[in-house]
Amino acid sequence: MPLVPTGQIVAAGPVCAFNVITLEHAEAIVAGAEAAGRPVILQISENAVRFHGRRLPPIAAATRAVASTAMVDVALHLDHVVSPDLWRQAPEHDFGSIMVDASALPYQENVAATRAAAEFAHARGLWVEAELGTIGGKDGEPPVDPHAPGSRTDPGEAASYVAQTGVDALAVAVGSTHAMTTRSAVLDHSLIGRLRAAVAVPLVLHGSSGVPDEELRRAVLAGIVKVNIGTALNVAFTGAVRGTLAPRPGLVDPRRYLTPAREAMAETVTRFCRTVAGEVGPRGAVSAAGLTSAVTES
Template sequence: MPLVGTGELVARAHAAGHGVAAFNVITLEHAEAVAAGAEAAGAAAVLQVSENAVRFHGGRLGPVAAAAAAVARASSAPLALHLDHVESPELLRAAPGAGFGSVMFDASKLPYAENVAATAEAVRFGHAHGMWVEAELGRVGGKPGDPSPGRGPLDAHAPGARTDPEEAREYVAATGVDALAVAVGSSHAMTERTAALDHGLIGELRRAVPVPLVLHGSSGVPDGELRRAVASGMVKINVGTALNAALTGAVRAFLEREPRVVDPRRYLAPAREAMAETVASFLRTVSPAGGPAGAVPAGAVSP
């Protein structure tokens, strides 16, 4: 199936009151697992390549983007290709030529005024090149390099970490972003699903902000909390660490059983299957099979 735009999937889910899940892709097996999981769940999904993943691949965007796009086009599920957590202006400018119809520009580490200025410039560039642009306000935290004084990575409950609804309203108006990632109690890189979200704040943000809301750090959010988050107003649900945990757990279990195996296909096959099961589970939680998020007409293409 041709690539479908992230903006198209998010708009359809938003209109229907459903969510659409977006999964971080690091290896070819990640991309294949997202496609297989979406097909099993009968739902649409977004394949995300982050700036960190590009750095892992030697700073070369083209090969990993081409691989993810090829997997998406070969799938029977509606899949989009999205460039995630971009801080580098050079990487942002490379996105359209690499086939991305959407990008998350991340200036959240900057002071508010600088965040607004940098994001508005990114939006102007993105829209001029037909890209749907997401940004972040507040600090989801949990990533290396996101310091919280004395505690390492920024804590999701640290004072000032959560997104203020009035500031969010002003930010969207000033930047022109198409979607807004907000800090409401989740955190990146969580390996246990114990996060408790501020659903009252999600509702306030939904009423304050005229664009779809995005939840980062969803790997650490239990299914019930995710369903409530979607019901409260979250639309795009980002998942990364849960796939890595599934992959690593399956590889570790296989090699504990068969420590002499050296052919990576032997342990990557069950790892890919474990990731696909994880993808399908998240999709069934936030995007019911057959719902509007998964009902994109064949041949539809948009940024």
């Protein structure tokens, strides 16, 4: 199937967005979404591009090729982009959207940088996401205390930010943290509701790997539309590789351990997709088992 514009998938949400690091990630995400019968967003972050020698074309082409075989709607998203040189490459590689990450800048600089990126992207038909508030956990930085001053997104500031930047979606800080390997985050659902009332664009939850099932469902009901997941896939991948190699120290064929790793990621994708869609139950619930290993944030 051809790629679907990100905005179209989000408009029909809620939807899960999963981070791609390797070809196996892309294959697993599509397989898992097909098993759930749900649309999905494949995300490639600037960190993932850095991992691939700072070359976007190869991983973008591979991910796009996998998406083209999907039996469900798939969008391609360039995630957590700090470098303008990188987000400017998005149109030529068929990305339907970009997430401009200027969150580390002072507020007015964040607004200016994000507005410039949005103007560039919109002129080329791309959907734009940005982040306001401190989510933490990226690039090895410590998790943020969700009760610390300034760690949560302010509804009034969010409304002003969206109006000034012209973004199409806003990632908000409501209690989750990137790179969590335990599912123990407690979200501020009241704040999500206030943000939903204040902001006229879809809300995005980053750091969703650390959010328990019921918290995810409540977040969607409160107003979250796009749910980003990365670390949970890496935990599943790494756990399967370790489980395969530990009893077989002489195993050298990567297909032997990458196959169960890919299958474990696909199962994780299916469970998250069903949970976010409201299909919570024995088959749809997302297991907390195994989310204890330290992994590198995508």
